[in-house]
Amino acid sequence: MIKTDILIIGAGPTGLFTVFEAGLLKLKCHIIDALPQPGGQLSELYPKKPIYDIPGFPEVKAGQLVDNLMEQIKSFQPGFTLGERAKDIERQDDGSFIVTTDEGTKHHAPIVAIAGGLGSFEPRKPPINNISKFENKGIHYMVKDPEQFRDKSVVIAGGGDSALDWSIYLADVASEVTLVHRRNEFRGALESVDRVKELKDIGKIKLITPAEIVDVHGDEHLESVSIRKNNNPEEDYSLETDYFIPLFGLSPKLGPIADWGLEIEKNAIKVDNTLDYQTNIPGIYAIGDVNTYPGKLKLILCGFHEATLMCQSAFAKIHPNKRNVLKYTTVGGVTGFDGTKKEAPKSVIRSID
Numbered sequence: 001m002i003k004t005d006i007l008i009i010g011a012g013p014t015g016l017f018t019v020f021e022a023g024l025l026k027l028k029c030h031i032i033d034a035l036p037q038p039g040g041q042l043s044e045l046y047p048k049k050p051i052y053d054i055p056g057f058p059e060v061k062a063g064q065l066v067d068n069l070m071e072q073i074k075s076f077q078p079g080f081t082l083g084e085r086a087k088d089i090e091r092q093d094d095g096s097f098i099v100t101t102d103e104g105t106k107h108h109a110p111i112v113a114i115a116g117g118l119g120s121f122e123p124r125k126p127p128i129n130n131i132s133k134f135e136n137k138g139i140h141y142m143v144k145d146p147e148q149f150r151d152k153s154v155v156i157a158g159g160g161d162s163a164l165d166w167s168i169y170l171a172d173v174a175s176e177v178t179l180v181h182r183r184n185e186f187r188g189a190l191e192s193v194d195r196v197k198e199l200k201d202i203g204k205i206k207l208i209t210p211a212e213i214v215d216v217h218g219d220e221h222l223e224s225v226s227i228r229k230n231n232n233p234e235e236d237y238s239l240e241t242d243y244f245i246p247l248f249g250l251s252p253k254l255g256p257i258a259d260w261g262l263e264i265e266k267n268a269i270k271v272d273n274t275l276d277y278q279t280n281i282p283g284i285y286a287i288g289d290v291n292t293y294p295g296k297l298k299l300i301l302c303g304f305h306e307a308t309l310m311c312q313s314a315f316a317k318i319h320p321n322k323r324n325v326l327k328y329t330t331v332g333g334v335t336g337f338d339g340t341k342k343e344a345p346k347s348v349i350r351s352i353d
């Protein structure tokens with residue numbers, strides 16, 4: 001059982017910044033995210049796009065902002081459960097919560113902060129009848145740990161950036177990489193398309209287009225896939241493989257959180273924005289894109305603000321008898337749980353009286 005003060009669901013910018021604000025109040029955080037990497041929409045949808053409305057940054061690339069947030073929270077040593085989806089929640093007699101993921105990992109905390117954005121990103125699955133039989137037994141919809149594929153044969157399907165990028169990466173890891181796409185043209189970045197073609201020319205990637213995987217076979221574990229070329233069933237043939245990775249994109253869904261008894265309006269969680277972004281269940285907060293209230297704006301900076309107020313309220317719940325005096329970080333400094341300390345020398349702060 002993983003124990004923490006604030007259990008954050010969602011490692012998007014809102015969830016990450018929550019760790020910082022909680023850390024200033026000496027509260028420990030643990031984050032669950034269904035994706036294998038932190039950053040939410042910024043990492044998954046637009047890592048190279050510049051953002052122009054983060055205060056103090058005239059321009060910052062989404063991926064860089066995620067790196068900066070990770071650096072900012074490092075000293076507060078958050079725990080991460082990545083690549084797992086928060087599925088069930090159980091309220092304990094003392095008002096705390098146990099949250100269990102789809103892989104059975106249990107987390108216990110007095111406060112749950114849902115920073116789930118548009119929802120957890122669910123893979124778009126190809127329409128193959130018995131595909132679920134081999135899920136996690138040779139079929140994977142995302143790459144959590146590339147080392148899993150070392151010296152194995154891998155078939156990747158898809159025509160976007162993920163399919164191209166993982167084909168390129170795994171060409172140096174797997175024993176054999178076959179990329180199957182239903183068109184001759186790819187949707188991904190031009191340089192990635194060129195790199196895949198180079199790797200094909202030197203025999204490090206097999207490229208099969210226009211083609212689709214139409215069937216999967218095996219006993220306990222995947223053993224082979226059926227490939228249909230030119231949309232012609234007469235050209236179907238079988239290819240032996242250890243793994244099949246369909247990469248057809250991810251679509252966000254609120255998913256199991258929608259069944260936690262929270263008040264939901266238009267696929268978002270209703271919160272009290274006059275106070276602390278708490279939901280209708282005391283101890284569960286919803287911050288960032290996942291919540292709704294009159295005037296809500298789905299912007300990164302709004303998520304940061306909501307996280308800040310939410311942490312103040314969480315502190316009062318966890319320590320009902322302690323008074324928290326707000327201190328500016330320039331005055332109070334930032335003391336990490338790893339013993340590091342950042343503090344401005346007193347001589348550089350002018351007195352205001």
Ligand SMILES: Cc1cc2nc3c(=O)[nH]c(=O)nc-3n(C[C@H](O)[C@H](O)[C@H](O)COP(=O)(O)OP(=O)(O)OC[C@H]3O[C@@H](n4cnc5c(N)ncnc54)[C@H](O)[C@@H]3O)c2cc1C
Binds near residue numbers: 084254
């Ligand atoms: C193309 C594009 C451009 C944008 N440009 C800007 C911009 O310039 N400026 C700006 O301010 N905003 C911009 N936005 C909006 C911005 O990305 C969002 O406001 C921001 O990502 C919200 O952050 P978040 O942390 O609340 O949610 P998200 O970034 O959506 O992160 C939520 C995370 O929660 C995880 N999650 C959800 N449910 C579960 C679960 N049950 N279990 C485990 N994990 C779960 C998801 O996997 C995800 O990683 C843009 C959005 C898009 C799509």
